Amino acid sequence: MTGNIYQVGAALASGIVFGLGLSLSGMLNPVRVQGFLDVFGNWDPSLAFVLGGAVAIAFVGVQVMKKMRHPAFDDSFHVPTNRRIDAPLVIGSALFGLGWGIGGFCPGPAVASLSVGIPQTALFVVAMLIGMTVYDRAWSRMT
Known part of the structure; x- marks a missing residue:
């Protein structure tokens, strides 16, 4: 049970650092992402x-992972x-890219941007989340 507490704590800390990095870099602003994609x-x-x-x-x-036998809070690396x-990889990548280009968000920054309070986010x-659920249900029926 204590391993689970450490895993959740490590995941939470990682998410906070990730969100902070996105915020500091300005990547929570979809206009910045769309500006990057506007090469012309x-x-x-x-x-x-x-x-x-x-x-x-x-x-x-x-490189650090390759030198470790196992992660700190699990038995093996996944x-x-x-x-x-x-x-499926090509189609998924294309859909991800389209959603990223149109919306200006990918999943991580989108969730982090909820803290900013923009309704479009x-x-x-x-x-x-609806797309993920539909995919998950459809994929589980196909396999």
């Missing part, structure tokens, strides 16, 4: 620097093993 208009390159920083931190994290590029999160 008023292009805003700031997201590229945020993404670059995230990739650098993730790279360091993966790393994807499937490296196949298939239709709540609408996006509700639509996202």
Whole structure:
């Protein structure tokens, strides 16, 4: 039972750091994301620097993970093993990209933006949760 408390605490701390980073970088503002995608208009390159920083931190994290036997609060790492590029991956990626481009949010920043109180954010999160539920129900019937 105490392991679960530590896992929840670690997840909560990670989420808070992630949300704080999004807030400090300005990525809670969908206009900034849409400005990054507007390469032929008023292009805003700031997201590229945020993404670059995230990739650098993730790279360091993966290197540290490779040297560990197991994570601090679990018995094993849960790393994807499937490296196949298939239709569900391509379709899911395209839908994610369309939603990100149109709404200016991806799931993490959308949830973090709920704290800002913009009504469109709540609408996006509700639509996202409905889409996730429909997908989950449809996928479970197909497999």
